[in-house]
Amino acid sequence: MARKIVITSGKGGVGKTTVCANLGYKLALLGNRVVLVDVDIGLNNLDVVTGVENKIVFDIVDVIQNKCRANQALLQDINQPNLYIMPSAHSYNKVCVTAENIKKVIQTLDTFFDFVLIDCPAGIDEPFYRAIVGADEALVVVTPHISSLRDADKVIVILNSFGITNINIIVNRVRGDLVLSSEMMDVKSIEELLKTNLIGVVPEDDTICKNYSIVGTQFNGNSDNAFLYLAQNISLGTRKIFDCTKAYRGFWGYLKRTIKRRV
Amino acid sequence: MQTIAQITSTRASKVLIADKQAVGQNFVELLKSDVYNLLSSYLKLNKDAVFVNFNIGQNGKYNLSITAQANYIKNVGLMPK
Numbered sequence: 001m002a003r004k005i006v007i008t009s010g011k012g013g014v015g016k017t018t019v020c021a022n023l024g025y026k027l028a029l030l031g032n033r034v035v036l037v038d039v040d041i042g043l044n045n046l047d048v049v050t051g052v053e054n055k056i057v058f059d060i061v062d063v064i065q066n067k068c069r070a071n072q073a074l075l076q077d078i079n080q081p082n083l084y085i086m087p088s089a090h091s092y093n094k095v096c097v098t099a100e101n102i103k104k105v106i107q108t109l110d111t112f113f114d115f116v117l118i119d120c121p122a123g124i125d126e127p128f129y130r131a132i133v134g135a136d137e138a139l140v141v142v143t144p145h146i147s148s149l150r151d152a153d154k155v156i157v158i159l160n161s162f163g164i165t166n167i168n169i170i171v172n173r174v175r176g177d178l179v180l181s182s183e184m185m186d187v188k189s190i191e192e193l194l195k196t197n198l199i200g201v202v203p204e205d206d207t208i209c210k211n212y213s214i215v216g217t218q219f220n221g222n223s224d225n226a227f228l229y230l231a232q233n234i235s236l237g238t239r240k241i242f243d244c245t246k247a248y249r250g251f252w253g254y255l256k257r258t259i260k261r262r263v
Numbered sequence: 264m265q266t267i268a269q270i271t272s273t274r275a276s277k278v279l280i281a282d283k284q285a286v287g288q289n290f291v292e293l294l295k296s297d298v299y300n301l302l303s304s305y306l307k308l309n310k311d312a313v314f315v316n317f318n319i320g321q322n323g324k325y326n327l328s329i330t331a332q333a334n335y336i337k338n339v340g341l342m343p344k
Contacts (some may be wrong), residue, residue, distance in 0.1 A: 146271065
């Protein structure tokens with residue numbers, strides 16, 4: 001039986017889709033059978049991040065409408081044979097997409113995979129409820145900014161009220177140089193503020209901007225190890241948290257920090 | 264002098280606490296009613312003497328205090344043989 005994990009945040013633009021794609025890739029790398037389900041209907045981006053946007057024949061809405069079977073809509077990742085993507089529709093059909101329908105699709109995938117990662121839309125409206133209803137666990141992605149923390153706090157309360165008690169937070173886009181110079185909140189403070197277990201930290205990574213299709217061989221940025229630790233924490237139960245400040249400590253770190261600030 | 268990180272952290276904490284304070288009056292009434300119903304199984308209570316106070320501490324955790332006055336303890340736990 002698969003572990004069904006929803007990746008959510010409340011706030012948009014914090015990196016839910018990026019975390020979903022990279023976490024899926026690393027989980028697959030560790031030998032797990034993983035499927036990424038894009039539930040962000042109408043505002044789908046998981047296909048672009050994973051680089052499968054030109055291969056889509058069927059999507060999740062076609063599965064719901066019985067135009068195809070669930071396995072026919074799945075796309076295998078080019079670099080990682082254990083990783084599959086169920087793309088979302090680019091047009092929004094309000095009638096057929098209900099929470100119950102999404103839940104059924106996720107249940108169909110249950111027996112074939114070890115992990116079902118659900119990419120949740122931003123907000124706490126109906127699309128959010130549709131995304132969380134099929135999940136057993138939640139990963140709340142936050143950035144070290146007040147607006148993100150505020151939304152995450154509300155989302156955690158809602159997830160709890162829906163019976164999802166296994167909730168962990170991922171702090172994304174942490175800048176180690178700013179944390180060291182006390183200009184950005186550290187991850188410990190964020191964990192204390194949200195009173196939720198921290199399962200991973202991902203540094204701000206310039207290569208994500210350069211190569212938008214980050215999943216696979218093109219990607220070897222700073223966050224590569226951070227995602228590997230995150231995947232190990234989730235699948236193997238380890239407690240490895242990536243230290244974003246490590247690269248900026250010591251003499252060379254100080255130089256790097258100073259240069260980065262001036263550029 | 265506080266650093267930017269400390270200022271941000273304090274501000275975030277205040278925002279989260281302020282959000283948590285926005286609990287409807289209905290919630291307190293509902294809680295009071297449930298507390299009364301539960302305690303009534305064990306005690307003869309005066310409904311007007313049940314007080315539920317609800318506030319948020321500096322650490323962001325809810326502090327709950329319940330005060331009630333009872334006239335007597337009911338006979339509980341005695342099943343007929």
